[in-house]
Amino acid sequence: MPMFKKSMLVLLAVVALAAGGAFYAGIHGQEEAVTLDAGAAPVQEAQAKEIVVYVAGAVNRPGVVQLAEGARAKDAVDACGGFLPTADTNGVNLAQKLKDGMQVTVPEKMTAAAQGVTGGAQAGATKPLPEGMVNINTADEKELDKLPGIGPAMAKRIVEYRTENGAFQSPEEIKRVKGIGDAKYEKMKDKIAL
Known part of the structure; x- marks a missing residue:
């Protein structure tokens, strides 16, 4: 019988140790999760991806602009101060979604003389x-x-x-x-x- 008592004591000690370890891990694991959630959330929300786009042509301030990811060509033109009065606004797709490294070129309108619409005269008109x-x-x-x-x-x-x-x-x-x-x-x- 003494062997049986020793086995029971050893078994009881192992079970107690396992229960204590699980309890300890549960308490400390929970604290770490709370700490991580509280500190990490604002940092991730504050970081927004940006793209860099070159805008050329008939805009007020042509050059390189930084825009939020998902920006459209209109956003790039606006960031450059908008169109010049001579800009051909139909010559650029303002709804085009931009990618990093793209170039947006805004063409100039053709003048009436260049289009050959000077009261029927063709003087100064560019050839079709x-x-x-x-x-x-x-x-x-x-x-x-x-x-x-x-x-x-x-x-x-x-x-x-x-x-x-x-x-x-x-x-x-x-x-x-x-x-x-x-x-x-x-x-x-x-x-x-x-």
Whole structure:
């Protein structure tokens, strides 16, 4: 019987130790959780992500601006003091969602003389694009599809690229569109303009 009593005492001691350890861990674990929650919440809410965008063209103060993530092109224009009176406000998609590192270019309006609307006179008017030429900054998918080597899918990619990145600054920039390399560009370079 003495062996049975020793076993019972050892078992009782182990159970008591386990219960005490669990109780101790429960009390101290709870305190740490309360401390972490109280200190961490305000820090996370205070940090907002920002993007940096370059705004060029017909705005009051062109340059680099910092905006909140999710900002639109209109926010970038507003951060630069708004449009100049000569700005072509239809030449930029103000609803376009911006990404870090993007450029927003606001074009200038064409004057009446440049458009050839001077009371019927054509003096000083810029020449319209020759037959078969396509303006890659204003053409829709249907017009782009007429270019050599460009099908409906590629035309759609060109429009998407232009929407996401703004107007092309040079004809060669079209090579940045996925699927347009040097060979495809060579086929179309004499048919495209800005």
